Amino acid sequence: GENVEQHPxxxxxxxxxxxxxxxxxSDSASNYFPWYKQELGKRPQLIIDIRSNVGEKKDQRIAVxxxxxxKHFSLHITETQPEDSAVYFCAPRNxxxxxxxxxxxxxxxx
Amino acid sequence: xxxxxxxxxxxxxxxxxxxxxxxxxxxxxxxxxxYQQILGQGPKLLIQFQNNGVVDDSQLPKDRFSAERLxxxxxxxxIQPAKLEDSAVYLCASSGxxxxxxxxxxGNGTRLTVT
Numbered sequence: 001g002e003n004v005e006q007h008p009x010x011x012x013x014x015x016x017x018x019x020x021x022x023x024x025x026s027d028s029a030s031n032y033f034p035w036y037k038q039e040l041g042k043r044p045q046l047i048i049d050i051r052s053n054v055g056e057k058k059d060q061r062i063a064v065x066x067x068x069x070x071k072h073f074s075l076h077i078t079e080t081q082p083e084d085s086a087v088y089f090c091a092p093r094n095x096x097x098x099x100x101x102x103x104x105x106x107x108x109x110x
Numbered sequence: 111x112x113x114x115x116x117x118x119x120x121x122x123x124x125x126x127x128x129x130x131x132x133x134x135x136x137x138x139x140x141x142x143x144x145y146q147q148i149l150g151q152g153p154k155l156l157i158q159f160q161n162n163g164v165v166d167d168s169q170l171p172k173d174r175f176s177a178e179r180l181x182x183x184x185x186x187x188x189i190q191p192a193k194l195e196d197s198a199v200y201l202c203a204s205s206g207x208x209x210x211x212x213x214x215x216x217g218n219g220t221r222l223t224v225t
Binding site for chain 1: 217
């Protein structure tokens with residue numbers, strides 16, 4: 001079955017610094033690559049996604065890059081703010097099923 | 111647009127008891143998912159419906175878990191009998207169409223504690 005791994009599992013940065021989280025997947029047929037943000041006690045919410053015909057997508061301070069050959073995609077957050085503190089999940093999708101990674105806890109220190 | 115509705119928000123039961131969760135997806139969404147999220151882990155897919163048919167239930171512990179989606183709208187997930195390891199948040203999500211790639215919209219979840 002699909003194997004999804006995120007690195008690092010925890011990440012601590014100073015406010016204003018950048019943060020990068022990498023997601024590696026095993027299924028080469030995966031064709032949709034979203035990132036979800038989950039604040040403590042709340043539901044996961046989509047923050048950005050990319051499809052397999054695109055290599056990079058940016059939305060203000062957030063960007064996602066995709067390397068299909070190497071089977072990984074990354075979340076980039078620039079100018080981090082305390083409200084970016086949360087758990088981030090990648091969830092590569094194939095044939096309608098999203099397989100979530102184990103999550104990366106991002107802490108942004110003011 | 112109204113989001114995915116789930117109830118109850120919290121439930122505490124003793125092991126070997128039964129429990130049921132309810133989900134109402136976003137209006138018009140054909141695909142409905144139930145995920146189990148154990149503390150500190152990512153959501154794990156239990157079952158996926160397309161309209162009222164099951165698309166994937168490969169990770170559903172069928173000896174104790176059951177789910178249905180009558181009329182292709184609301185869904186219920188049942189656990190009978192519950193075990194301690196079933197303590198988790200049960201998330202319902204929906205999306206528009208299986209044929210197109212659309213994001214999942216999650217409900218607020220039901221936090222289950224089995225004592």
